[in-house]
Each structure stands twice: as structure tokens, then as C-alpha cells.
Amino acid sequence: MELKNDLILRAARGEKTERTPVWLMRQAGRILPEYRAVRNSLSGFIELVKNPDLAAEVTIQPVDILGVDAAIIFSDILVIPEAMGLPYEMIEKKGPWFPQVVKSESDLAKLNIADASTDLGYVIDAIKVTKRELAGRVPLIGFAGAPWTIFCYMVEGHGSKTFSNARKMLYNEPALAEKLLEMITESTIAYLKAQIAAGADIVQVFDSWAGILPPQQYEDFSLKYIKQICDAINEVPITVFAKGAYFARKSMANLACETIGLDWNMDIAESRMLIGEHKTLQGNLDPCALYGTNAEVEKATKVMLDAFGPNRHIANLGHGVYPDIDPEKVKVFVNTVKEYSQTLRH
Amino acid sequence: MELKNDLILRAARGEKTERTPVWLMRQAGRILPEYRAVRNSLSGFIELVKNPDLAAEVTIQPVDILGVDAAIIFSDILVIPEAMGLPYEMIEKKGPWFPQVVKSESDLAKLNIADASTDLGYVIDAIKVTKRELAGRVPLIGFAGAPWTIFCYMVEGHGSKTFSNARKMLYNEPALAEKLLEMITESTIAYLKAQIAAGADIVQVFDSWAGILPPQQYEDFSLKYIKQICDAINEVPITVFAKGAYFARKSMANLACETIGLDWNMDIAESRMLIGEHKTLQGNLDPCALYGTNAEVEKATKVMLDAFGPNRHIANLGHGVYPDIDPEKVKVFVNTVKEYSQTLRH
Numbered sequence A, B: 001m002e003l004k005n006d007l008i009l010r011a012a013r014g015e016k017t018e019r020t021p022v023w024l025m026r027q028a029g030r031i032l033p034e035y036r037a038v039r040n041s042l043s044g045f046i047e048l049v050k051n052p053d054l055a056a057e058v059t060i061q062p063v064d065i066l067g068v069d070a071a072i073i074f075s076d077i078l079v080i081p082e083a084m085g086l087p088y089e090m091i092e093k094k095g096p097w098f099p100q101v102v103k104s105e106s107d108l109a110k111l112n113i114a115d116a117s118t119d120l121g122y123v124i125d126a127i128k129v130t131k132r133e134l135a136g137r138v139p140l141i142g143f144a145g146a147p148w149t150i151f152c153y154m155v156e157g158h159g160s161k162t163f164s165n166a167r168k169m170l171y172n173e174p175a176l177a178e179k180l181l182e183m184i185t186e187s188t189i190a191y192l193k194a195q196i197a198a199g200a201d202i203v204q205v206f207d208s209w210a211g212i213l214p215p216q217q218y219e220d221f222s223l224k225y226i227k228q229i230c231d232a233i234n235e236v237p238i239t240v241f242a243k244g245a246y247f248a249r250k251s252m253a254n255l256a257c258e259t260i261g262l263d264w265n266m267d268i269a270e271s272r273m274l275i276g277e278h279k280t281l282q283g284n285l286d287p288c289a290l291y292g293t294n295a296e297v298e299k300a301t302k303v304m305l306d307a308f309g310p311n312r313h314i315a316n317l318g319h320g321v322y323p324d325i326d327p328e329k330v331k332v333f334v335n336t337v338k339e340y341s342q343t344l345r346h
Helices: A007-012 A033-039 A045-049 A052-066 A079-084 A105-109 A121-134 A147-156 A164-172 A174-198 A215-232 A246-252 A268-275 A287-291 A294-308 A327-343 B007-012 B033-040 B045-049 B052-066 B079-084 B105-109 B121-134 B147-156 B164-172 B174-198 B215-232 B246-252 B268-275 B287-291 B294-308 B327-343
Strands: A089-091 A095-097 A140-145 A202-207 A238-242 A259-261 A280-285 A313-317 B089-091 B095-097 B140-145 B202-207 B238-242 B259-261 B280-285 B313-317
Touching: A007 A202, A007 A313, A033 A045, A033 A052, A045 A052, A045 A089, A052 A121, A052 A327, A079 A147, A079 A174, A105 A174, A121 A140, A121 A174, A140 A147, A140 A174, A147 A164, A147 A174, A147 A202, A147 A215, A164 A174, A164 A215, A164 B287, A174 A202, A174 A215, A202 A215, A215 A238, A215 A246, A238 A246, A246 A268, A246 B246, A268 A280, A268 A294, A280 A287, A280 A294, A287 A294, A287 A327, A287 B164, A294 A313, A294 A327, A313 A327, B007 B202, B007 B313, B033 B045, B033 B052, B045 B052, B045 B089, B052 B121, B052 B327, B079 B147, B079 B174, B105 B174, B121 B140, B121 B174, B140 B147, B140 B174, B147 B164, B147 B174, B147 B202, B147 B215, B164 B174, B174 B202, B174 B215, B202 B215, B215 B238, B215 B246, B238 B246, B246 B268, B268 B280, B268 B294, B280 B287, B280 B294, B287 B294, B287 B327, B294 B313, B294 B327, B313 B327
Parallel strands: A140 A202, A202 A238, A238 A259, A259 A280, A280 A313, B140 B202, B202 B238, B238 B259, B259 B280, B280 B313
Antiparallel strands: A089 A095, B089 B095
16 A cells, blocks of 8 residues: 655655654553553553554554654564563563573573564564554554664563673673574564565664663674664665664664664764764654653754754654653644754755 | 872872772672671661761772772762752662652752761761771772762652653753752762861762763753862862763863763773863773673773773773672782783883
8 A cells, every 4th residue: 555654764765855754762652541541451561562453553543643654563672582482571660571581502492583473473463454554644663672682681581770691691601692692683684574574664673772882892792783684674764773872873874774763862963973974863852851841842842853954864752752741742742843844944 | 197009199180100090989899798798787788888987897898808099988879868858768679769859849948958077977987987997008089979860869769761750850840950959069069078178089979870861951950060069179189970971071071170980881092082181081891891701801901901091091990890790800800900001101
């Protein structure tokens, strides 16, 4: 089905657009009462992720309610470890928790490369349902975690300020770490290709824990695998968002990706200089800016749009929208992007 | 009493030294069995902080056991909120927790400027005992949290990945935020001056949550107050360690401080270029590098020393030493700095 609004895809490919496209990380879920109504009808977060019809419903909600220029499939980056044989639980207010973690070769031997069509069939089905129900209104974004970030959870077993157990393996057993990273990478490539085959119009790789590695280790244990993913995905545009990896911006310019996401700490002009003119940049309003008044949200959004300029920019926050943000403030953000970015074209 | 080893002070002032001085953030506590023996003789962490004789004992342990070139007073940055009228608890494995937080003008009205000689007399006493027992072997480092980091805890009430409640106040009630930051700053200046009067030979300001602010907000709500502290402290050298504030390195070059701490993400050559030749740099080995073998620790330490060069460098990790690090690995780090840095002078 032909897309009625393909702004995000054209912006990703560097084509001129009538205005800047806009969406929000974590737009599906969290802030919308309509989401919570669906979520509360089930026993848990993972049950919602595994229910294609309801996952599609919450995926489409922000398109209807917030007016964003893309839907992003409601899912979780941790479906990959589960599909590889390492299941997780989502503990309310605490986050993910893995009963088993990878500590040794024998732990690794129990894992498999994820089979996207079987182990992850519920995500693929959710994408198909979403595409059908979106009926071409906006593009659908597929996604996966970057291998390094997935590795962090598979070795540490839960969130952490330092992920020192995961990072310890890079020093103590680098060969084991590399084997696990290779398995995750292979699983992720197959998974993203399955998402694209099912209808994802663009995909994003989230490296949430990029910022905890020293620059050289980030090259060796994270960018190396992100590069393999970018090289393998040629069907649709790909976006890489490496939160906190300010030191890798210059390197990331060499990835075979269309778009690079910036977090809210990254200076826009400096990032453009480091990354060059051949990538689209995505971001990067401080998520906390949406706590301001309508006038303040509008002003902060305009400052951001001025800094990025009209071309090669996809407007977003610099991180996922925070759970207690008023959806009305998100609408002010979205509408300001839509209206003000047109004026930048003249 | 004259210092027998004043390497860290001379390095801070930019004087040439026979070798690079070395100490570790969090060296007092955590990793030493000798520390845990003292800690377990009391009911909690805060009891140890408030016991001058035992605080002095654990302060001196790493000088004896690890051979570091400085002691740092065993204490906590959160003694300041407590002295301002906002007490905290330290919950095992969870971190600090404040029963009350600052949400409004009326919460602020209940607080006072900390009186270092009374409210914080236990730290001042611990410094006096430590100085006496050190008997001039090495300098003693005093410290405090940066106002922004203290603000984070006083508003959020506990650790957080996003500190979105604390950051919300910057958008919603900037005048209230500024008043609280001013009170913390005034308290901190008096506290550091009292530490110096009691014998601290050098002081460090820790901005642990520097990295969560966008660059302009970091200037307005953090660096502004760190500048006031640096301007007020003229008695001894001062070090500023703003973890994650890579975007502020150029600005920090203008602070009236002698030393700037680098975290392990910060590229050494780039930091030197941004900060210039007139500051001493402190840091910045990845704390996880100490999980490696002795040979690996030695190699990583040498790579770091080569990158910093022989002048205007105080060797340290890029963050506090992690609790499960083998003290023997710390000794390899310390001894490598001592031995290898001499060879860089020829």
C-alpha cells in the first residue's frame, strides 16, 4: 500500500521535504491513558508485547492521538535474548530481570541464534496487523537493541548504573564476549530483516548503554557489530541511536546508515560538524523540556528546529518520553514542529 | 606539620614532579577487608561517617595498604543536605533515600545554611584526627558534592536514571531551583573552608550528575555555582570532577580551579586540547580495567600515562573504584604509575 505520508523516509534519504517530520521515542505507551487502559486489561507488559492485536492497537494510538509522522512497533529490545534462550521478566517499577545470565562458555552453548519467524513470530504478526490497520497513513518503524546493549542485559541480568559485570567480561574473557556479540548480531540482522519483510518501512537500532564504554572499547565491542547490521540492512533506511556515545560521532559518520540519533546532551552544531552533511540527524529536545508551559515547549522546540535547520532532520526528543509527561505538551511539541518547520523553508 | 610527600599538590599547581602522583576515588572503603572489618563493627554507613576516630582510621588504610599519594577523608557528599535540615538514610544495596524532599517554597523555608562547625563538626573532627595520625606522610583531600548534584538528591529524594523530578524544577520553577542552589553553594563554601582550616591540603568538588543536563542548562544551573565555589576557595588547590560533562570541558578551562577530573569516556588528547595547558588533569583509567590480569592492568596504566604525558597529571581512575575489585590489582595500578611515570621524565 502506498504511503500517504512518507516524510520521515524522504528526510532519512536526504530528500527535501515540505516540513520536518516528527515522532517520539516511547510514544507508544507510557504517557497515554488509552495505552494504560489496554495495558491494564492484561497481566503484564510482556503479555502485551506478545499480543499482536493489542500491540498493534497501542502502536497506532499515538498516530491518532498525537499526530506523529510515524508509528513505532510496540515491543521491547529484550525479545532478542528471550528468542536466543534467555527469558526475562519485567518487574514493575524495577525494570527487566533475567533469572539466568551468561557467565561462561557453557552458558553460551545453551543459547541459539534467534529464529525470527518462530521465536519472534508475535512481533512479526504485530507488524502485519499494524501495517494493515495503519492503511498507509504513516510509515511504521521497526527496531532492535544494539548488540552491546543486549549483551549488557544478558551478562548483567538487570539494569545497572555501571554494568560492571558486563564490562568485566570485555577485560576477562574478550573471546567469549565476542562470541556472544556475534550471536546477538546474527539474531538481530535476521530479526530486522523479518520486520522489514513484514512491512517495517524504516528500522532503528537503539544502543542505550553506549555511553558506559571507553572510546576504544566502544569501537571494538559495539560499533563493530552495529556496522555489520548497517551493512546487512539495505532494504529500508536505518537509524542508529547510541545514547551517550558522543565520542563516537565522527566514527558513526562512516556507518552505512541514513540517520543518526542525538541525545539531549549533544550539541547540534558540533554533532553536524563531526558527522558531516551526508547523514540525517534525529532528535534531540531534552525530554524534561515537556514539563514546561505550552509557551516554553513551543519556544524550546523552535530553538531546536533553528539549530538543526530545515534539511536532513527528523524531530524527536533526545531520549524516550518520560512517563509523567502530559500528552497535551507532546501535542504542542508535535504541532510546533509541523508549523514552524514549514517557515524555515522560505 | 611539613608534608613528606607533596606530589599531588605540586602536580596540581603545575610544578614539575619526579613522578606522577596517584590516588583513587573511593579508595577509602569498599574494596579493603580492613575497611569492612571497621564498617561491620557499626550499625551502618552513616554511623561510620559520623565517628571521627573510625572515619580517620579508614581514611588512612589505603595510604598504608595501597601506597597512594594522598588520603581522602572518608565521608559522603550527602552530609550537606543533612546539615541543611534534610536528613538521609543509606539503604543497603539501594543507596541514599530522603524521607523529605524539596518541592516548594515552604519546603525551602524549613532549610538553613549549613553551619560547618556545629552541624558538620564530625567531619571537621575526622579531618583533625586524620591529619594528626597521617603525621605528614601524604596530603589529605577534602571534598564536597557540586551544588547541582546535591540539588538532584534534595529534590528527587534518591538515586535515579533520569533525575526527571529534579530536572523538572529547572523548567517549572527555575527561581526556586536557583534559591536552593544558592543555599547549597553557600553551605558548601563554608564547609570546604572549614575542612581546609581543619587541615585539608587540597579539595575536590564532585559533580556526579553533571552528565544529565543539556549543555546550556549545565552552564546555568551547575557551572555557575561551581564557579562561585572555585572563586571563593583560594587557600588550597581545588579539583573539579564533573562526570559526564564532556560538553563543558572548554568552559571548565575558565574556572579558578587547578585540576579538572576526567571520566573514562573522555579522550585524553581531546580533553587536553579543549581545556588547554593551564590546568592539571586527573584520571582516567576505566575502573573495569582493574578486572584484568596484572599484565593487562600494567599495560592499560602505561597507555594512560603515555597519553597524559609527564606534566600536569594526577593519575586516578575515571570513576570511583568498584566494590568487587581485588586490592592487589589496585596495587599494580599504583605501582605502575609510580615506576613507569618516572621513565617518562627522561
